[in-house]
Amino acid sequence: MAQFLQVLLSGLSTGSIYALAAIGFTLVWQAAQTVNFAQGEFVMLPAFFVLIGVHWLGMPLWLALIFGLILSMIVLGLLFKVLIVEPMLPNGGLPLIIATMALSILLKEGTKQFYGAEAQPYPGLFPQATMTLGGAVISVQDVMNLLVSLAIVVGLTLFLNRTRTGRCMQATAQSPAVAEILGVNTRRMVLYAFLINAALAALASFLISPIYLAKFSNGENLGLIAFIAAIIGGFNQIRGAIAGGLLIGVLDNLTATYITAEYRAAIPLILLIAVILWKPEGLLGTSEGRNV
Amino acid sequence: MKFKPFAASVAVAAVAMFAVGARADDVVKLPCVCELSGAGAVSGTNFRDGAHIAIDEINAAGGILGKKIVMTDMDTQSDPQTSRALVQKAIDDGAYAIMGTVFSGSTIVNMIVAQQAGIPQFTGAEAPNITEKGNPYVFRTSSSAAKGVPALTPYFKDTLKASKVAVAWVNNDFGKGGHDVFVSQMKDAGIAVVADVPSEQGQADFSADVSKIKAAGAQAVFVYLNEEEAARFLKEAKKQGLTVPLVGEVTLTGQKVIDLAEGAAEGAYAHVGLATSAPLAPIQDFVKKFHDRYNRDTDHNGIKGYIGVYAVKYATEMIGKIDPQALADKLHGLTLDAAKYPGMLLTTSWDKTGELSRESFMTEVKDGKQVVIGTVPAN
Known part of the structure; x- marks a missing residue:
């Protein structure tokens, strides 16, 4: 029981960070009807912004985190929208998807050239203390990662459902034309979606880098898991991305502990195939019709 | 023209x-x-x-x-x-x-x-x-793992006096080579391998791996992973309060692992064919x-x-x-x-x-540095 509790909590902790990255897929899908295949690199890069702040600019960690968050929102939110999404979107979704693939390579290789190929130690945000609960040794870092991630998700949900701006963003996502007729500044709402995506990616980066270590190639795995999580949960629903992220995090750990460590990486893919076959809109997603 | x-x-x-x-x-x-x-x-x-x-x-x-x-x-x-x-x-x-x-x-x-x-x-x-x-x-x-890993057997048997050990290894040619030699050595030494935990190259989350080792009741762990994975394993072991000796070959006490593990490598022990800390x-x-x-x-x-x-x-x-x-x-x-x-x-x-x-070396991590604590003659 103690082992189960420990593994479950670790899985929820990691899964909640996957969920933050997965929400990014949902937001970009709703804002631009495209898939951002550079999402993994969006989670990889902010950790390096923080390291630049700490090591190159001599900032204390708290200031470097704010610096990293703001820089992420500018580079991965504003510039991504202005320089890549807006010029490419009129050409259709597919060219934009390919452009995000190119961006993924650019960010990865650029980070490698700029900061080196080696993994870098990354400062933990929470104390490395442990506590005992029901015989299980629980890490404070795991608990805090889970709580912070859930707080971010709850905050985002409240923002989208309870504020005027949030509802305008939802209206823009559901029907940009109708929203515009109703007086919503749809361009601004789309920009907000990209900025929130960048901020979520940055927060996911800050939480997961103490575990993953800061490395240029981190985005490959993170992007894939977040993509799978978003599809399993439901690509067009934030709650789906959360469910998908948590499910993968927990299943990965339970599989490695109780079934097989050798094939743990296959479990998300098996789940993905099963969901696509039996519930293609995702576990919590809604089906979308389209004229072709 | x-x-x-x-x-x-x-x-x-x-x-x-x-x-x-x-x-x-x-x-x-x-x-x-x-x-x-x-x-x-x-x-x-x-x-x-x-x-x-x-x-x-x-x-x-x-x-x-x-x-x-x-x-x-x-x-x-x-x-x-x-x-x-x-x-x-x-x-x-x-x-x-x-x-x-x-x-x-x-x-x-x-x-x-x-x-x-x-x-x-x-x-x-x-x-x-x-x-x-x-x-x-x-x-x-x-030298290969076939020469290096056997140098650790006396440490498990005579120094640690372990009767139950675990092995955490990376599932690639490097890891499999060391794993096979280690399991064979433990069998010959009469030591039971109670947890045999493979992991993938590039794996980031070792919580399940460490949890399995803890639950198995191993008295020592042989850690045979690449540098970054070794650092992640050490951090997770510290996080979960795994207190048994962690013993490795080649990578575990390398300076890069020590730096990445941020204190979690302290006390780790390894045999290395080459040691930058060799006096x-x-x-x-x-x-x-x-x-x-x-x-x-x-x-x-x-x-x-x-x-x-x-x-x-x-x-x-x-x-x-x-x-x-x-x-x-x-x-x-x-x-x-x-x-x-x-x-x-x-x-x-x-x-x-x-x-x-x-000639090769026995090393231990002390105060954030790899320290040579003994030599093994050429074999």
Whole structure:
């Protein structure tokens, strides 16, 4: 029981960070009807912004985190929208998807050239203390990662459902034309979606880098898991991305502990195939019709 | 009239080709086919940088038989198939010998290409099966797990007096080689392996792995992972309060692991074929040279690259010609005494399979540094 509790909590902790990255897929899908295949690199890069702040600019960690968050929102939110999404979107979704693939390579290789190929130690945000609960040794870092991630998700949900701006963003996502007729500044709402995506990616980066270590190639795995999580949960629903992220995090750990460590990486893919076959809109997603 | 410019171009190209050919004969090509990115970037980069120090020293002293060494860096991206293609490219470009690769999984794949071309290859890989395949052109720059892991058996049996141990290993050629030797050694020593936990290369989350080991009640853990995974494992072990001794071979007490683990490596124990912390003047001189040049510390892979290049120099000067076949023949059964051949840093021997024998070290992490606590004689 103690082992189960420990593994479950670790899985929820990691899964909640996957969920933050997965929400990014949902937001970009709703804002631009495209898939951002550079999402993994969006989670990889902010950790390096923080390291630049700490090591190159001599900032204390708290200031470097704010610096990293703001820089992420500018580079991965504003510039991504202005320089890549807006010029490419009129050409259709597919060219934009390919452009995000190119961006993924650019960010990865650029980070490698700029900061080196080696993994870098990354400062933990929470104390490395442990506590005992029901015989299980629980890490404070795991608990805090889970709580912070859930707080971010709850905050985002409240923002989208309870504020005027949030509802305008939802209206823009559901029907940009109708929203515009109703007086919503749809361009601004789309920009907000990209900025929130960048901020979520940055927060996911800050939480997961103490575990993953800061490395240029981190985005490959993170992007894939977040993509799978978003599809399993439901690509067009934030709650789906959360469910998908948590499910993968927990299943990965339970599989490695109780079934097989050798094939743990296959479990998300098996789940993905099963969901696509039996519930293609995702576990919590809604089906979308389209004229072709 | 139109053919004249064409004829002139052909003539210029021909002259240029002869000129390039002449220049090519004046140099000795030692391409570095290494892991400069991907999971093996730490190892491959250090291996390459160590090799470059040796090359600059040798070239400054007149080269090999009066010819300068030229090293081209080729990044395998830690991908075996890419490494195979690059070894072929290096051979097509006229390699005299090949330095690398460091990852066992890549070396197993690409050494066949070098073997078919008859080009000697100096690998930093440590999987036992590399020198068990009858390839007469592959030579190690550090001893294999088959030689290193048995050195730990007395530690588990006599020092720790363990009756139940766990093994955490990376599921690639490197890890499988060490795992198989370890399990066999424990069986012979009458020690039960109560948790056998493989992990994937590049794995980030070790919570399930550590949890399984804790639940199994192991009295000590043999950790046989690549550098970054080893650091993640150590951090997770500390996080979950795993307090049993953590024992490794090669990577666990490397400085990169210590730095990445941020305190979690304290007290870890490992046998290493090469130790940058070895209290020996030649090793310390090299470590200082490396740091002065690159402004960072090397791990044992830097030493591998360095001595690999010197091995080529010394053996080539013994045969008196640039001849890959003669070089390979000469290296089998050769011993290079460090007193006479200082570039080797430690006296080194190769047997007829290319396996290497050399003095090795027992190390422990103390106060954030790898400390040599004993030596193991050459076997």
